[in-house]
Amino acid sequence: MIEVQNLSFARGNHLILKNINLQVHAGEVMVLRGPNGHGKTTLLSNIAKMIEPLEGKIFYQGEEIDDYIASKTFLFIGENSFAFDQLTLDQNIDYWLAIHNVKFSKSIREQSIQYLFQGVNLKKKYYQLSFGQKKKLQLLLLMLVNKPVWILDDPFNGLDIDSINKITTLILKKKQNNGMVVIATPQNPAIQEVHFYEIYC
Amino acid sequence: MIKGSVFSFVLFCLLVISSTIFALALRHISFEIEIPMSFLWVMMFFISLIKVEKVYQSEFSESKLQQYMLSPFSLEVVIFIKNIFIYLNLIILFIFFSPILLIILNIELSYFIPINLLLSLSLLSIVFISSITSSLTVSKNNRLSITSVLTLPLFIPILIFSMALTDVIEFSGNKMYLFFIAYFLLNLAFSPLLTSFALKKLSI
Numbered sequence: 001m002i003e004v005q006n007l008s009f010a011r012g013n014h015l016i017l018k019n020i021n022l023q024v025h026a027g028e029v030m031v032l033r034g035p036n037g038h039g040k041t042t043l044l045s046n047i048a049k050m051i052e053p054l055e056g057k058i059f060y061q062g063e064e065i066d067d068y069i070a071s072k073t074f075l076f077i078g079e080n081s082f083a084f085d086q087l088t089l090d091q092n093i094d095y096w097l098a099i100h101n102v103k104f105s106k107s108i109r110e111q112s113i114q115y116l117f118q119g120v121n122l123k124k125k126y127y128q129l130s131f132g133q134k135k136k137l138q139l140l141l142l143m144l145v146n147k148p149v150w151i152l153d154d155p156f157n158g159l160d161i162d163s164i165n166k167i168t169t170l171i172l173k174k175k176q177n178n179g180m181v182v183i184a185t186p187q188n189p190a191i192q193e194v195h196f197y198e199i200y201c
Numbered sequence: 202m203i204k205g206s207v208f209s210f211v212l213f214c215l216l217v218i219s220s221t222i223f224a225l226a227l228r229h230i231s232f233e234i235e236i237p238m239s240f241l242w243v244m245m246f247f248i249s250l251i252k253v254e255k256v257y258q259s260e261f262s263e264s265k266l267q268q269y270m271l272s273p274f275s276l277e278v279v280i281f282i283k284n285i286f287i288y289l290n291l292i293i294l295f296i297f298f299s300p301i302l303l304i305i306l307n308i309e310l311s312y313f314i315p316i317n318l319l320l321s322l323s324l325l326s327i328v329f330i331s332s333i334t335s336s337l338t339v340s341k342n343n344r345l346s347i348t349s350v351l352t353l354p355l356f357i358p359i360l361i362f363s364m365a366l367t368d369v370i371e372f373s374g375n376k377m378y379l380f381f382i383a384y385f386l387l388n389l390a391f392s393p394l395l396t397s398f399a400l401k402k403l404s405i
Binding site: 071 | 264270401
């Protein structure tokens with residue numbers, strides 16, 4: 001379980017999050033909703049321990065999250081594409097899987113790539129890909145990096161219907177496997193039994 | 202806001218240039234080598250700072266740093282490897298262009314090897330200290346802010362000792378090289394830690 005207790009966050013003199021309390025249980029999908037600029041991404045970054053809160057604590061399975069727990073537990077997919085423009089898609093896949101220490105058999109790797117990048121030339125430079133194709137690299141990490149908690153910042157943005165269905169399927173599988181998913185999105189995902197948390201500051 | 206950023210940047214440049222002049226003032230000024238050398242060092246310093254800043258800025262804005270933070274590798278190791286690659290990138294560029302620069306600055310070509318040796322050693326420290334500077338200013342809200350001045354004292358010893366190059370040339374095997382090696386090792390011990398700390402705690 002992830003438990004956020006009395007979390008507040010300020011940027012300079014501006015208070016962005018105030019007294020946030022929420023819990024995410026195993027097998028649960030939590031959707032953060034709120035107007036733009038109200039701190040959804042900031043809350044996700046706080047949960048993933050990428051930034052420090054002003055006040056409050058965040059626990060995972062009863063332990064306060066530190067850098068070690070965060071790196072073992074969270075897979076963060078943000079709005080920005082993190083790949084290297086000058087590398088090919090194939091090279092980027094190898095690089096980011098190596099960074100996340102993913103050691104799968106070649107066949108599983110190939111099947112996953114085929115599932116997402118069917119018909120895409122893997123030798124294409126990353127900057128030559130469309131926005132949606134670039135976004136699929138992030139989805140590939142969701143498929144292959146085995147971490148118990150996914151933190152997704154607007155994962156449906158810029159994706160076509162087919163890709164949205166694929167990511168929804170991945171989230172459902174994660175939910176069935178007792179994983180936890182925290183999503184910040186302005187849309188209502190087509191997933192049943194999600195929990196919503198409204199952010200107003 | 203732009204006015205403030207420009208002011209900070211100009212202030213930073215003035216501090217660096219004044220520190221170079223200060224370094225020159227402490228020594229006997231030789232117009233033959235020390236003035237062109239100080240110019241070369243300040244130029245190298247700015248190019249390195251801008252390059253490191255650019256790399257960290259792009260990695261931050263493209264969320265690569267977020268992925269590194271949550272990867273099984275420690276951020277300190279990632280920063281160390283990144284800095285070494287930036288260093289190699291810069292040093293190859295400097296060594297390649299140094300004969301042209303020496304001619305332009307009217308420095309004897311016989312100084313090519315000692316200058317490049319000293320440049321290679323001091324550039325290591327400059328890159329590692331620059332990474333601390335960049336991590337302090339990497340946030341969009343914080344870019345070119347006055348916080349970059351915090352790391353300025355760390356650059357001053359390099360600038361001062363670099364001006365002693367003539368001693369190194371005149372007395373081969375001078376202990377000046379040892380200073381740069383020791384200073385780099387000191388930076389190696391602290392700057393990945395400080396850079397990582399600043400990226401995690403201050404880049405909001």
